[in-house]
Amino acid sequence: MVDPPPSIIIVGAGLGGLALAALLEHINVSYVILERLTEVKANGAALFIPPAAANLLRQLGIYDQVKQKAKPCNSIDLFTEKRKHLFVLDFAHLATMSGAEGFIIPRSSLYEILLELIPTEKILRGKRVLSFVQGEGGVQVKCADGSVHESDILVGADGTYSAVRQNLYERLKKEGKLSVADQKPATFNCVCLTAQTYPLDPEAFPELSEPGCHYNNVVAQNKPYSWMTFTGKDNIVCWSVIQYLNKETSELNDSFRSTDWGSGLAEAMCREVQHFPIPGGNGKLTLADLIVNTPRDQIAKVTLEEKVFESWYGGRTVLLGNAVHKFHPAGGEGALCSLYDAVSLANWINVLETNTIAGLDIIFKEYVDERLPSAREALIHARNMASMYSRTFKATMARFISRNMPDFLWKTKITKSAADRSQAAFLPLIQDSGTVPPLFQPSLHKTLAILEAQAAAKKAMEDTAGTTSMTSTASTTSASSGFSGVSGSTTATTAPPVSVPQTRVYAERQQHNQHQQYQGPTLSSSTTSSIHSLPPAPFAPTLSSSSTSSLSAHVHTTHHHQHH
Ligand SMILES: Cc1cc2nc3c(=O)[nH]c(=O)nc-3n(C[C@H](O)[C@H](O)[C@H](O)COP(=O)(O)OP(=O)(O)OC[C@H]3O[C@@H](n4cnc5c(N)ncnc54)[C@H](O)[C@@H]3O)c2cc1C
Numbered sequence: 326m327v328d329p330p331p332s333i334i335i336v337g338a339g340l341g342g343l344a345l346a347a348l349l350e351h352i353n354v355s356y357v358i359l360e361r362l363t364e365v366k367a368n369g370a371a372l373f374i375p376p377a378a379a380n381l382l383r384q385l386g387i388y389d390q391v392k393q394k395a396k397p398c399n400s401i402d403l404f405t406e407k408r409k410h411l412f413v414l415d416f417a418h419l420a421t422m423s424g425a426e427g428f429i430i431p432r433s434s435l436y437e438i439l440l441e442l443i444p445t446e447k448i449l450r451g452k453r454v455l456s457f458v459q460g461e462g463g464v465q466v467k468c469a470d471g472s473v474h475e476s477d478i479l480v481g482a483d484g485t486y487s488a489v490r491q492n493l494y495e496r497l498k499k500e501g502k503l504s505v506a507d508q509k510p511a512t513f514n515c516v517c518l519t520a521q522t523y524p525l526d527p528e529a530f531p532e533l534s535e536p537g538c539h540y541n542n543v544v545a546q547n548k549p550y551s552w553m554t555f556t557g558k559d560n561i562v563c564w565s566v567i568q569y570l571n572k573e574t575s576e577l578n579d580s581f582r583s584t585d586w587g588s589g590l591a592e593a594m595c596r597e598v599q600h601f602p603i604p605g606g607n608g609k610l611t612l613a614d615l616i617v618n619t620p621r622d623q624i625a626k627v628t629l630e631e632k633v634f635e636s637w638y639g640g641r642t643v644l645l646g647n648a649v650h651k652f653h654p655a656g657g658e659g660a661l662c663s664l665y666d667a668v669s670l671a672n673w674i675n676v677l678e679t680n681t682i683a684g685l686d687i688i689f690k691e692y693v694d695e696r697l698p699s700a701r702e703a704l705i706h707a708r709n710m711a712s713m714y715s716r717t718f719k720a721t722m723a724r725f726i727s728r729n730m731p732d733f734l735w736k737t738k739i740t741k742s743a744a745d746r747s748q749a750a751f752l753p754l755i756q757d758s759g760t761v762p763p764l765f766q767p768s769l770h771k772t773l774a775i776l777e778a779q780a781a782a783k784k785a786m787e788d789t790a791g792t793t794s795m796t797s798t799a800s801t802t803s804a805s806s807g808f809s810g811v812s813g814s815t816t817a818t819t820a821p822p823v824s825v826p827q828t829r830v831y832a833e834r835q836q837h838n839q840h841q842q843y844q845g846p847t848l849s850s851s852t853t854s855s856i857h858s859l860p861p862a863p864f865a866p867t868l869s870s871s872s873t874s875s876l877s878a879h880v881h882t883t884h885h886h887q888h889h
Contacts, residue, residue, distance in 0.1 A: 331477040341646025341663035342482035343439040348671035361453035369432030371555040371563035373657035379425030395428035396538035422743030424759030429538040487648035511632035520624040524560040551714040591626040638689040650700040656707025672768035
């Protein structure tokens with residue numbers, strides 16, 4: 326890690342921003358979150374936490390809390406709007422494959438659990454970021470209240486309508502570095518009404534008494550809607566209604582596309598959909614039974630944009646979460662993707678070697694190389710899932726195929742989801758019991774190798790210093806001062822070579838490889854070569870603090886200047 330450690334401003338205390346902050350708490354950096362809202366407003370309905378996320382939640386020490394607030398979820402039941410059961414989309418195999426259960430948790434509960442990991446003073450509320458300027462000397466962020474904040478790194482975790490992205494893109498466009506695709510706005514074909522009820526009476530909603538989540542999805546025959554309900558802990562029901570738009574309704578809905586989680590237009594949509602039947606209870610329930618039991622100001626209507634942007638960083642600024650990728654919620658991957666962005670970015674920040682734009686460029690590129698392909702896959706997966714619940718011929722075919730898919734084919738289809746188990750390299754690694762080994766995660770493997778090489782180099786230096794001091798006290802000073810000017814790459818040659826299979830993760834992967842049909846990169850040759858092909862200078866372990874950047878002289882921690 327560069328000395329002094331970098332300072333970071335995270336814009337947005339959403340799931341992605343909070344996850345990054347929770348991870349940064351464990352590494353030697355200073356950070357602050359700028360959030361536009363003055364109070365916590367965690368709207369939304371249910372989030373699916375896939376089994377693959379268990380390792381990360383365990384690393385953060387919040388697995389048990391999540392489990393306490395969530396219900397296990399292993400399937401989706403599809404119904405017609407006459408409440409006739411169509412079939413079950415069963416993903417119970419995921420639990421065995423990943424070594425943990427999947428959960429449905431209210432979005433607000435996950436938000437609150439993450440929030441508890443962050444010291445209160447590190448979240449500055451009522452700070453709507455308007456713009457920023459950046460250069461070799463650092464980043465300067467301006468907020469609507471007139472305050473100015475400075476740091477070495479700016480992370481835009483400010484959601485779908487990201488001001489950080491818009492500012493960055495203006496600059497990239499002027500420099501001729503913005504792709505045509507990134508200049509186009511995100512498209513959307515659906516709007517969604519989403520909320521969670523007050524605690525309900527289990528007599529009227531008997532499914533609430535069961536330990537597992539009932540995730541029911543109703544596919545309409547004659548209307549452009551699908552709607553879903555999820556039973557949660559504490560007798561609450563999360564619910565969402567998706568409207569599939571045509572050209573005309575699309576234009577009507579375009580007008581409110583300026584804020585996320587807006588509740589203003591929710592009322593009208595509630596009136597439109599309240600008579601829609603829902604399964605369960607006495608067989609006569611409708612959405613109205615949920616709507617009347619839901620706090621009105623927490624029912625949100627959102628447009629479901631779908632896009633993965635291509636440019637994720639520029640200069641000292643990097644984007645994560647919904648600021649760079651937005652999926653249809655049917656795939657249940659938006660939150661996980663934001664959390665994994667945070668993990669990858671934190672892994673790389675932890676081994677940042679030079680606090681210059683060139684140094685940041687290298688780690689940001691590594692981050693994007695890992696996360697962009699995953700985001701693209703998630704977009705496709707979400708589209709496929711979304712199309713399954715609509716009324717088109719393609720959707721009918723998709724439902725038919727899912728319903729009749731042989732078990733072995735279904736298992737193959739979900740293998741990738743089970744294997745995508747990201748971990749942070751700087752926290753104790755979790756040894757899971759999944760039957761499908763985790764996917765190769767570049768930010769974990771590469772940064773672990775760097776950390777181990779750094780530790781080995783440090784030990785070698787201590788050993789050398791020890792030996793020297795035993796032979797001559799007078800020469801100690803010259804030996805250590807000789808090291809202090811050694812460049813990273815030179816120092817690396819004094820350390821034992823990075824022995825990849827010695828790392829804990831590689832040992833774990835090797836064990837798995839012995840008995841699995843693992844499709845990812847094999848350990849020995851490909852993994853080693855990918856590590857050896859890392860750019861040598863910036864990542865080579867150093868012993869000294871000689872990498873202090875020009876910026877560090879100017880900005881050491883985040884500064885907050887209030888302009889009156
Ligand atoms: C109906 C619905 C259901 C979903 N279901 C699932 C699911 O089952 N599984 C799943 O994985 N994902 C799901 N998602 C997606 C998931 O909620 C998002 O992907 C996730 O919340 C993204 O987190 P984020 O931190 O990137 O953005 P957000 O959560 O949007 O957070 C952005 C934050 O930035 C703040 N902000 C914005 N602009 C500024 C500014 N200028 N200055 C300062 N602060 C600012 C906002 O106030 C907010 O706090 C669902 C989404 C919807 C709409």
